Amino acid sequence: MSAPRLADRDPRIEADELVNSLVPPPRFDDVRFDTYVPNPDEPSQAAAVTACAAFAKRVGGDSGGGWLGSLFGRKSVPEGKLGLYLDGGFGVGKTHLLASIWHAVPGPKAYGTFVELTNLAGVLGFGEAVRRLSEHRLLAIDEFELDDPGDTTLVSRMIKELTGAGVFVAATSNTLPDKLGEGRFAAQDFLREIQAMSARFDVVRVDGPDYRHRGLPDAPEPMTDDELAASAAATPGSTLDDFDALCARLARIHPSRYGRLVDGVAAVHLRGVRPASDQSVALRLVALGDRLYDRDVPVAVSGRPLSELFTDEMLRGGYRKKYLRAVSRLVALSRRQSG
Template structure:
């Protein structure tokens, strides 16, 4: 059984510099391919989207493209769609189908790399034939500037990019910050991508009880997981103290050391920084297929205050809630 103290003892390993070899699809998506993505026959546009994504992922540069004898497609493909429609499945499938040097990471990890190492080193770590970036979202001026800089350098190196988002390109940044001051940057970011809409329904919602009750692994009477080498039982406050010391790009290592996690005494968030650290952790627990139980006096839908859910990070909180439904089922 791992306690908060035992997890803290792992920090030296968790905090080692990022390694390009780690930037691969996580366990949940390690075996996702185009062939095992089940399109909904009732939604024909879904099959059209998959065909376009597959063609982009499998594309190989030809001699005439190197010689610039004709214009080529945009260097990026942008997959937009609602929660739980399979965009990340298609992103991982693209990674598996592509040729050459490939990297896979989240948008938050990409921004964290630029913050930690600078644009030059981050570009050197990521540059290749294809970079897959999950959950693209312009939440504030800082990450807008940083991702604009990183995209510039990656594309200049000849790297192609596929990204997923819950926001259509034309609405990036809207409602999150003073968009008028950054309209040129946002437009430049959007222009690098061809947009492909992935329609569908949130598959995770099927796990909710018909009466809307919380999943069985969430509530006041939840029992912690039993002993195990990769099982942790941690108070929410102690876990947050640990998360405050771990860069987002290193969280995958923490999740990789767990198979089951019980979080105790989780209360509704009042601090935005604490809430976002929790969101980043849930993303990595979800990616890593870590089983989760949460003892909380609050209903899952009350975890993030309504005021937070109407501001800059609203879609992050909505995605987190959707993923918690599956993790705690």
């Protein structure tokens, strides 16, 4: 009997569940500030731990003032910037630090990826999404990016509303806040919105090499189709998909549901992997790779290696950092399955 296919799954998530599911992914359940190991050659990493811990203390320490007032229907807004923005390359532990902030802060609090946040606004409506999130002490946003003008306007408004209501916001990104959208759309047309949003954050830089690849080999060689099918059959809970068919299926599922798509999967097997055919396909593969990495799901492939998933032209374009992060994460997952 052949392994089931991801392409046959139909993940669903209701509106209330969207809000309740805004927590760190399973991979980051147990991370804390003291489990982050700074690279001794990169002093910015130790400094980032200190800055994040101080931010978490500030968020948690507000309970004696403004949050007491919320019991009587009014929450005062703390002074100073309410945002912390972790900027740096991929694989330096920014998500570890973001999740550590979330774990260190008392609730109510929410944690989601940028795409989950924009989808929440789409499902609930902007006003209702802001109303619900305004009840939180902290909103943590992972993979913060602006890929189109609509997102720029929406997120700028949302952060203005939330920080105005006294909600602290922590975010991670591979791009400085005043450079968001650069190289992807006419960012200069939205400069005022971008600058207004970035002014709400203190920026903390996290430098260093990608920890996932320190001293490790390149991507494993792809399996043959027969080897791939045998691996899927030998691993309970695995899925086996033709790469092109899965790409077509992803186009019909909102990226916010990709996590639900791979929940409970022990290993993903992709037959006939080749470079993404266009930018839309590539960005959906980035989102899928992120959700696989969040859940620590091993990946095995036939066809081309995962390091060749994106073309040279894509790697030179505006989404370069996203694609490099995806390669980093997927190659790490493919080593797990091959090992």
